[in-house]
Amino acid sequence: MTSTLAARSPVPLPDDITVLPGPALLAGLTRGPSLAAHRHQFGALPWIGLDVLQDLVGRVGVRGRGGAAFPFATKLETVARRRRPVVVVNFAEGEPASAKDMALALTRPHLVLDGAVAAARALGAREIHVVLPGERVRVQAAMHLASEERDDRMRIRVHTTTHGFVSGQSRAVIELMSGRPNLPVTAWEPEALSGFAGRPTLLSNAETWAQVGLLALGGASSYRRLGTQVEPGSTLVTLTRTGSATTPEVHEVAFGTPWSEVIRPLAPRTEVLVGGFHGSWTRWETLSSMRVSPTEMLAAGIPLGAGVVHVADAATCPLAFTADVAAYLAGESAGRCGPCVNGLPAIARELRAVVGGHGDPARLSRLTGLVTGRGACAHPDGTSRLVRTALTTLADEVEAHLHGRCGRALDADGRAS
Structure with a gap:
């Protein structure tokens, strides 16, 4: 963006992707991505208290899927200790070669949103911020449709990034939500302490929220049937x-x-x-x-x-x-x-x-x-x-x-x- 060496990505952003059926997040893809199909497969999202949610994500060791693999339970605990928390779902895959959050938007949007809604309810937040990638129009269309289908009595605020590899970086996302250029800035505290408008912010990528949604809907025993001890x-x-x-x-x-x-x-x-x-x-x-x-x-x-x-x-x-x-x-x-x-x-x-x-x-x-x-x-x-x-x-x-x-x-x- 600022360098004279600016070049196109050697891996172009995908217009089409192949999403293969999987054992949990991607099970039952043929049913489609609608809210009705989602509820038929997974059932209604239960109301989960903060203590229960903290126990769930801590017991199975959910870690962020955005790249840093940071423990989600640590973020949740940090945000929970403060007032007026903010919940952010980050779909902004700046990495051109990555398509996993795109796959979730196209096939499992409500599993992602269920995870965010469960956390927002537990924290007492009244709205959810959903950040969409400006260069992936299919993701935008899918998530706008999914947001309109929801019936949670939870406001969903949608933000769209500018094009760029670093636009999905956590501080760049906070800057975008704040009405400033969608670029990273130096931060002296993590978002969980001081994020959007200086408030504690629980910000994770789409796959992380889908994992939380799976836990909220099925519980720890079902979650543990896959993977290792x-x-x-x-x-x-x-x-x-x-x-x-x-x-x-x-x-x-x-x-x-x-x-x-x-x-x-x-x-x-x-x-x-x-x-x-x-x-x-x-x-x-x-x-x-x-x-x-x-x-x-x-x-x-x-x-x-x-x-x-x-x-x-x-x-x-x-x-x-x-x-x-x-x-x-x-x-x-x-x-x-x-x-x-x-x-x-x-x-x-x-x-x-x-x-x-x-x-x-x-x-x-x-x-x-x-x-x-x-x-x-x-x-x-x-x-x-x-x-x-x-x-x-x-x-x-x-x-x-x-x-x-x-x-x-x-x-x-x-x-x-």
Whole structure:
């Protein structure tokens, strides 16, 4: 947005997605997304007291599905200790490769809204704020329709973001709701302490609210029938491929499921980007030896993040693809602090130089270290993670480029084709 390196996303925003039936959130998709179909399948939303809701989300360990995996119970407890709380449902998927919140809007809008209504009732809030992505018109249409169907005696206020990767960041959402530019700002307290209008704000992404809705409707025992003892339940995963004409696929996967059962077998050295544009590169043989477990994946240095798994197409250079992503991210910053204004463009240029065979990987590594932990939001950290893991996982590709031997398809400017 502010950088001269502004570029289109190398993964275009999807118009169409494939949503596969799942065991809980995505069960019974053929019934349709209407409120009547939802109530027929899940029943009426019960009134749940605050103590009961806190016990439910704490007992099964619900964590945020937006990328940070923060415990929802901690947020809820923090907001509950203060007056005049605000409840926010964030559908603003700024990550172009992610489609899981889009999938919920199209197939399970009322499961998401049930979670928010249950929390709002428990907290004594009188309205719910729903934030929609400005660039995903199908999500807007679906949620406007779902909002009009509701019969909760709860006001729903809808906000629509501007286009941009960082528009769905929590503080950017608060700024949008406050009538200011939809960009991140430095915050000295979390939203749960001081968010919209300085009030305690319970803000989570759509999938997190759907998980809360599932708990409110079915209880902890039903929720625990999936997953593991340590990580009960399921999660949504978006599968995409570079250079493929196929639409993104959204899967619901029980925690503890081997990745080899989620993604069809790939060649051992196939490169896989886990977590989206702020994610980590790894090899298929590494990922296929693991389970779908945020805890285990974080410990292995491959956090699940936004729940995106992107597979490099055999004809596309993953290093050039990473350079395209880095250039896009440099152009998508808020432009409000040094690490983004100066650091990300410098990283993107140096990575492009490496792809062109005349860059310095050591300098690139130093640049990523300079911006990590220094931004007002996590945008520099995520971009640095992407680039650092590319330098290690794609080390053979880096060496080939420095010797002019890349065997993948590049255009005249060194971009993935």
